[in-house]
Amino acid sequence: MNLLGASIFIIAILLFSTFLNWYVFQAVKTLSQSLSIEKNRNVIHVVYWLIFGGISLWYVATFLKVFITGEFTFSTQTLLNVFLTVVVTQMTCVVFLFSEDIYRNIFAGITYLREGSGNFIFPNRKLWVSGLALYIAMIPFFGFLYGMAFGKHNFKVHKEVLYFEDLPEAFDGFTLTQISDIHIGSFKNPNHVQKGIDLVLEQKSDLFVFTGDLVNHRADEIEPFIAQFSSIKAPYGQFSIIGNHDYGDYIPWPSKEEKEANFELFVAKHEKMGWRLLRDESVRIEKDGQFLQLLGVENWGVGFGARGDLEQALAQTDIDDFKILLSHDPSHWDQQVKKHENTIHLTLSGHTHGMQFGIETPIIRWSPVQYRYPNWAGLAAYEGRYLYVNRGFGFHAFSGRVGIWPEITVIELRRKV
Structure with a gap:
């Protein structure tokens, strides 16, 4: 792959990963709102972005190294394990959140047409949907852990x-x-x-x-x-x-x-x-x-x-x-x-x-x-x-x-x- 192709690929990986991180964060944020102490919510948000933002930067650094050296190493294989596990888990969660967003937008549009802008309120995310999304996402997460430890x-x-x-x-x-x-x-x-x-x-x-x-x-x-x-x-x-x-x-x-x-x-x-x-x-x-x-x-x-x-x-x-x-x-x-x-x-x-x-x-x-x-x-x-x-x-x-x-x-x- 030439330099231009490698650059496009790495940028696409970073954008895709950031998008998934942001979308899943909506569920984390919704669930954390149930906490009574504001400080706890902030800590959860900071920890989330430190972990998943760091993983995204790791993607970029490792793929860049692969393009430079042209060789897969043990660290590359480890990255691919993490990448697939995280991406599939996040995408499972996003399916639920995106479906909810479709409903929220349709409901908001109908409300706007009926009530006008004066009484219009965009509906909040449902706590149970965010909880279900994260819960179901654990299925592929633990599936990948099993696959790496025993499935192979x-x-x-x-x-x-x-x-x-x-x-x-x-x-x-x-x-x-x-x-x-x-x-x-x-x-x-x-x-x-x-x-x-x-x-x-x-x-x-x-x-x-x-x-x-x-x-x-x-x-x-x-x-x-x-x-x-x-x-x-x-x-x-x-x-x-x-x-x-x-x-x-x-x-x-x-x-x-x-x-x-x-x-x-x-x-x-x-x-x-x-x-x-x-x-x-x-x-x-x-x-x-x-x-x-x-x-x-x-x-x-x-x-x-x-x-x-x-x-x-x-x-x-x-x-x-x-x-x-x-x-x-x-x-x-x-x-x-x-x-x-x-x-x-x-x-x-x-x-x-x-x-x-x-x-x-x-x-x-x-x-x-x-x-x-x-x-x-x-x-x-x-x-x-x-x-x-x-x-x-x-x-x-x-x-x-x-x-x-x-x-x-x-x-x-x-x-x-």
Whole structure:
């Protein structure tokens, strides 16, 4: 981002934060009016602005540092945790206050038309509305605290059974386990990592696949955890692909050579773990004299680089082969895969993390990421072709998960009869 863009972004953050601080202050001020001592009210007001004004200045200072250095640090991650927690909490409160303001303005307008300016009094805020607004806002506040402390390790297994008419008979009942977006640089406790790995091992699938973003930025992030991930074994192999973060594109490097050396080390780490890295290529998975084709492409995503070459990956396959594609970014499926003349039966992706924040219930399914990706989690279908988007194993930037839990995916292939 250039200097002008960075300046606009920082100013926008400051203005937005100040607006939220001011609006929520209206509720605080209304509730504090119930105090009988004027001095107590003033102390509450001063403390409020010292806290939230200070947080807003912290936003500005930290984002400015990010734009200057180009690197996310532990302090940056802490800031993002606070930023999301405070903003979502404040916006929840503002919804109630703004709704009340609409009512107050409508009521005032009707009163003015009836009574004229002489008897016109703009209605005050209701004490109960301000109290309710702050009370309800505590739900996302404590939700984010849970997400940062426990939610990011709250692994869930999602299972799907998919039916295909042209699945080779030998693969009827074949299972594969998928994880994605480990972002190992965000983990500090090996026990939290092991909790997810144990769930992977419990599935006892025929095949294991990983769909990209092993690290945040640097290849050596994975080194302390190699022994743990090396324990993942499947009868028909372990395969992986490259995600957008794995190239080291999001931090500055002293030289082009050091960045290239980092990527070479990244490739070597896969070999050390026993995971075969597929780079625009296909491999036959054979069983009882029959086979399916497993394809893997380098990262291809709208807005995140188009390195992957699908045609090269398809070059050694026949149009009648049963094919499974590993492609990190689900936008690849929308743009190139689902309507390709060479049928790819199943595509496995990740990348979105479900934005690590949202609601998933039998009735409501929502995350802010849906405004960027139409297929952001779970299963999608198009004319008998499927896409599955894994919600991610790890976390990045925001050090938590709220409502969108880390995922281990298990897919069973069945032959439709």
